[in-house]
Amino acid sequence: MKPLPALSPAEQALMDLIWQKQPVSVAALLELVNSDRVEPITRNTLQTQLTRLEAKGWLKHEDGDRVRLYRSAVPEKRGRGKILTELKQRLFGGSGISLVRCLVEEGGLSDTEIKELNELIAKHRKGGKP
Structure with missing residues (x-):
């Protein structure tokens, strides 16, 4: 399995839509991409991003x-x-605990998500895969 090249923010947003809606046509994807944009992108721009x-x-x-x-x-x-x-x-120097700490301390996790995180940790400690 060859390593995957990094994605730009726009490419990542496209992949998010594709993972949700696949298989998807250019026309349908263009409609999804432009649904909440003030300045819509063109079909040619989208096609270029897809080709990349x-x-x-x-x-x-x-x-x-x-x-x-x-x-x-x-x-x-x-x-x-x-x-x-x-x-x-890029943001946490490779530290997973720093990433999770940021989510917890900055209010990025709901009580339900914290409970789920605790369950994942407990399951992991018992040898189960998260």
Whole structure:
């Protein structure tokens, strides 16, 4: 398995949409991307981003009768893990505890999420995979 190149924020946002909606056409993706933008992007801009993601190994496409459908070439769990590793390295010097501490201390976790985190820790201590 070859290493995945880093994603720009715009590419990451596209991957988030693709993981949710795949397989997805350019037209459908363009509508999703522009749904909450003040200045919409063009079809050509989107197509360029998709081509780059495909070249980086994050996406693949299949040609149908009249439409090209895009889907992730990378499972969501692996892709999000890659993104998290980069974020952890860039913002927290590679420290997982610093990342979690920031989430807990800055109010980024709800009581329900903290309870779930405690359950994951307990399960991990017992030898179970989180």
